[in-house]
Amino acid sequence: MPDKTFSVLILDPAFSNKSVIRDTLADNGFKVHVETNEGGASAALENFKPDIILCRASSQMITDNNLLCDFRKRVDERGIPFVVVPTTTDINYFLQWLGQGIYHSIMPPFETEYLTSRIRDILKHDHVIIRDGPPVSINFNYRDLPYSMNITPAKLVQFIISILHNSMNLSLTLSEAMQKRNMLAQRIFKPEIFGGVRHQSEAELQMEQELYRALDHNEFQLYYQPIIALDEERMTGFEALIRWNHPERGLVPPFEFIPLAERLPLIIPLGFWIIEEAVRQLISWEKKFIFNEPIRIGINISGNQFIHPELSDGIAVIIKEHRVNPENIVFEITESAFMADIEAANFQLLRLKSNKHPISMDDFGTGYSSLTYLQHFIVDTVKIDKSFVRWMHMDEQSEQIVRSVIGLAHNLRMKVVAEGVEEVQHLNMLRELDCDYGQGYYFSVPLDAFAAEEYMLNFYKRR
Template sequence: MVINENLKNEIEERERLERLYQNLVEKMPAVSYVMNLEKEFSFTFVSPQIQVLTGWDPKDWIDIEDFRLKCIHPEDVHEFVEALKRSIKNHEPFHHEYRLIHRNGDVVWVEDFASPLLNGNNMVESYQGVILDITNRKKAEAELIYNAYHDVLTGLVNRAYLVERLNQILSRRHPFSEQPLFSLLFMDLDRFKIINDSLGHRIGDQLLIEAAHRLQNNLFPTSTLARFGGDEFVILVEGEDPRRDAVQLADQILLDFQSPFLLDGKTLFTTISLGLVIDNGEYTEPDEVLRDADIAMYRAKARGRACYEVFSKPLLDQVINRHQIEALLRDALKRNEFNLYYQPIVALKDGRVVGFEALIRWITPQHGLIQPSEFISLAEETGLIHQIDRWVMHEACRQVQQWYQYGLSSFPFTVSVNLSGSLLHQGNVVQMISEILAETGISPQSLKIELTESVFLETSPSVNQQIQNIRDLGIQLQIDDFGTGYSSLSYLQRFPITAIKIDRSFISRIDAQYSGTEIVQAIITLAKELGLEIIAEGIETVSQLHWLKEAGCDYGQGYLLYRPMDAESTEKLLRNIGKGDEVM
């Protein structure tokens, strides 16, 4: 009886443990299974969770031959079978990630862990394993990978993706091949910062998205468009003839960006500048390709924007030279290497000198005289123009006030200085000018400030207010190089302008027969109607001077009248004028 009682207790305990185990198997989130190799990958046991995971009844997994293989994604079957074969051969645990096809057609990612069970002959006869649903993890991983290689705003691939793609192309180059493997277009929206700053980042973002769509519409099937950040885009062109395709693409893009963008009811115009690199067989690193494309793009901007430039070796040499000049430029003010020259401005009706334009000159120990055309644009790019403009204005005002104190002014005269438009975006330009007037003691009426047309055409409310505040100080404002920008008659009335300076390129067209005068005559007529004074730049011939007098131009400057001169020579001129010895 004791034996029977013990046996009964043992059976009951075993049943309890089996129920506990079955409950555990049924409640755990993973699928547990037993697979017998004699049944060709079919299960001899599988937990009920398989139906939640795949939509198929556990009986289907057990009764239908090869059912497991039929539920694996077709692209993953081969790798699954090979991984299982390796496990069987080496008596190793099986671990593999693959996709199952749910009964409703959805794809389910799973991770499979199984331990081999050996028979008496030391051969694998079955597996006990668990299957985990890792779909959410795979989605998260895919999202991380996507974000690592894509731009959030536009959905385009990003710099990391393009650099990796370039690496792949360069790594497969045949050492003796002369056929270019790729071309690359580096693009930048023109004046995007002004749009972004004046209309807000929301409009700026919309513009970037629409620009991306416009660029995508032009792509060849073998091209890749990437956003590098800001307003920079890159197109990698592959295919049979990447040189031809890239040039064709550049022409089409320039044409497309002539059309306006309609954003939030606003019509906006922005052009695009492109730098083009054609594979020359010498590139080994993506950074080299991108460097040269960037150089070519900035060359296109320097040419006037809305065009493309093909990279060449001389462009790289120019950049290296510019870097050398930039290094010198940063210390030029400390080393006192800048000088001001003064070019007289003459009243054409009677030949009187009425003022001077202050012109900067830079003389270095290493390179001698460096022309303003070689360093002013560089100073603009680097932000050094702000220090230079302040020095020029302060030095010009100091010098003029000194001449007044010397008693050299038997007549009132003024000094004109150029002011960079970028200074107006700094917010403290009026304070800077006020400080200079106070420090030098010069009267505001003796100072004239010259601004280029682009300043008036690319304004914001804050810039407009600064322009008005400068005029309120009593300083006259002039438009320099009038006619060379995107002239619009409206801004001549909207801003407190007192004079316009006709660019020398128009004056140079006036010949001895007085041909080429139509544009100059139109400018003079317009200025007279608006009550503005007119100054002609670059007068170099007697016929030009005579025609301008007859046409009613108020003032002029140029080599025919006076060349720019240093402070000492200017002082001598003022003394002679005081004696009545100098009248044109």
């Protein structure tokens, strides 16, 4: 296929004047046009003549909107790829849409390389289809739920490619279903259709299966790292950190499984488990200790969790059920999660803030936004990434970055936590810069619940 400038039509009912997807594509050589309703999108089919259509919508809109169904039929008649860019990563929704004939998807978070390569892959794959066969009835089970649908071989292959990055298990399940129906024996597509698709290793596939089992068998455990007020060196709370007690490998550190977990639908139930477990632990400590002022627990929220439409409601149910003060449950969200989808991020922020949860921007300085975007998000605290703090006593540039972040955050009436405090020099410099809080091995390594209670005895009395 010769190089060309592809035209992308985005149908996004929530679009106002900013869109990370639009801006990312425009900055990477695509011609982009946005419409907010089906009528405008139908007119753009004639005037803009798109090569591909991205539908940015909720699951309810895709399944229940009759106007969208009519628009999609007109798109199909023209042979234009119709791609769902959803507000959820729940694979069950994608299977429902597959049954309705939607077989292209791009899952969040929308990092530049992934977004642009997926669009080019979809356009390329549509041009290497040799022919399509008639619809075939397939039946399969996924996560203990039965599915049955009629679908053509080529469309099923394209759907498998869509979800390969997020669920190797489902990809294999569908491939096996195709094989049982002899669909792979038909010469439907050229071999290069799979070129450039990211294949998971056998080790990752095994880990995916083990992660689901781990959640079912309560193999995860929370550790707690203290957060210290630097002016008086008093403890003000913890950050909750997940660990995996593998039955054979022992304690698995997060860097070995969190990157994969965050790509899987598993991250949604796992995220709610973390929140509920941290809430339970906070309540337990409140019953055991006399606190001069409330302590807070910070909980990390991944990008896929953050844009999940049921996140705020699910958190509200946990908070109400356990009768905990929402102001003591802090949600820590990385820069990249904020920037991956600005519209969804702002909506989620407003929901969490309206429910009185403090918000921290985690790992500040490592993502897309830098200092310039800080004023656009309603956050209470900025956490400076440890990569800057660790070298600030030896590297002038790191020191200037830390100084600038603290100054800007204070001007915006935000508090600052410095991560990676490991040396007394770090502590002294951060105090000189009026940093509010510190976290790191200088104060304590992450502790299990029992060890965290012992640590608290340095600051608080038991009841």
